[in-house]
Amino acid sequence: GKMARSTRAVSFYDSKEEAQLQRSVMVENRLREAIANNRLRMNYQPKFDLASGQVSGLEALVRWHDAELGEISPAEFIPIAENTDIIRDLTDWVLAAVCHQYSEWRQQGVAEGVTVAVNLSADDLLRPNFLQWLRALLDHTGMPASALILEITEGSLIDNVELAAEHIREAKALGLSVHIDDFGTGYSSLSQLHRLPLDALKVDRSFVHEIGTRSTGEMVTTAIISLAKSLRLSVVAEGIETEDQLAELRKLGCDSVQGFLLSRPLEAGLVASLLGQRL
Ligand code: C2E
Ligand code: MG
Ligand code: MG
Ligand code: MG
Numbered sequence: 001g002k003m004a005r006s007t008r009a010v011s012f013y014d015s016k017e018e019a020q021l022q023r024s025v026m027v028e029n030r031l032r033e034a035i036a037n038n039r040l041r042m043n044y045q046p047k048f049d050l051a052s053g054q055v056s057g058l059e060a061l062v063r064w065h066d067a068e069l070g071e072i073s074p075a076e077f078i079p080i081a082e083n084t085d086i087i088r089d090l091t092d093w094v095l096a097a098v099c100h101q102y103s104e105w106r107q108q109g110v111a112e113g114v115t116v117a118v119n120l121s122a123d124d125l126l127r128p129n130f131l132q133w134l135r136a137l138l139d140h141t142g143m144p145a146s147a148l149i150l151e152i153t154e155g156s157l158i159d160n161v162e163l164a165a166e167h168i169r170e171a172k173a174l175g176l177s178v179h180i181d182d183f184g185t186g187y188s189s190l191s192q193l194h195r196l197p198l199d200a201l202k203v204d205r206s207f208v209h210e211i212g213t214r215s216t217g218e219m220v221t222t223a224i225i226s227l228a229k230s231l232r233l234s235v236v237a238e239g240i241e242t243e244d245q246l247a248e249l250r251k252l253g254c255d256s257v258q259g260f261l262l263s264r265p266l267e268a269g270l271v272a273s274l275l276g277q278r279l
Pocket of ligand 1: 045060061062073074075078091094119120121181182205238239240241258259260261265
């Protein structure tokens with residue numbers, strides 16, 4: 001009867017929730033271990049400058065293959081890391097890996113003029129001493145600050161705009177660049193934007209995906225590009241998958257582009273041979 005059905009529904013719901021919780025506890029524990037044992041790796045996705053057609057930079061994306069769980073997406077484990085203290089160790093690991101990789105590329109003679117963008121989580125930039133630590137890491141590895149871009153999401157700015165602004169200014173003073181990632185998906189106040197010494201806005205791929213569909217996403221893309229221009233910021237578009245999207249972004253005056261159409265994220269070894277390649 002009615003009773004039995006609702007009881008079943010409740011217990012089904014409970015066991016699904018329980019499975020999710022178990023999975024996230026397992027991911028949390030194994031991720032902690034993976035970082036401690038140096039078992040993460042980095043991939044690098046090229047960004048292309050539309051004017052020159054050349055690779056203008058790379059975005060560093062963390063990868064994790066667990067012996068038992070298999071390949072786990074950052075879309076799953078980054079939020080778990082962010083809900084715990086793990087994110088600090090993860091960010092520090094990523095930055096150290098990137099700086100060491102850059103100095104290797106430099107020794108191979110392929111790093112000239114190349115920038116590497118690292119994704120920061122909302123709290124990273126607000127950590128006291130984070131930028132001093134980063135400065136020391138750059139000195140130690142010989143990576144010039146001008147080659148490193150910090151990608152932060154709008155979410156990092158909303159809780160404490162004043163403090164975020166202060167840390168962004170500090171990062172800029174060190175010679176780093178700062179880009180706002182997934183722009184358009186957050187809630188950053190447009191009126192605050194001009195007060196931040198930013199270098200670029202990155203149009204979220206959900207908008208790029210809608211180019212050519214006469215939908216709101218296409219209008220948002222157009223609006224973000226013109227906003228960036230009026231603020232004198234560069235604009236990067238992510239998630240380009242079709243020639244039509246590429247052509248439209250070129251027409252709109254986008255500065256650089258990134259996406260599966262141009263290149264997937266690559267292992268460090270493959271990047272070395274790609275640097276200098278033309279679009
Ligand atoms: P994101 O920073 O916006 O990075 C772009 C994501 O879109 C990457 O997914 C990339 O592989 C994917 N992508 C690139 N081009 C295309 C395309 O043409 N089509 C589609 N469908 N996807 C494309 P990934 O590597 O799975 O990373 C997901 C998110 O996880 C990143 O989004 C970023 O927010 C976060 N993340 C990745 N690596 C790190 C890291 O080292 N630290 C932190 N804090 N977050 C990271
Ligand atoms: Mg990013
Ligand atoms: Mg992005
Ligand atoms: Mg994104």
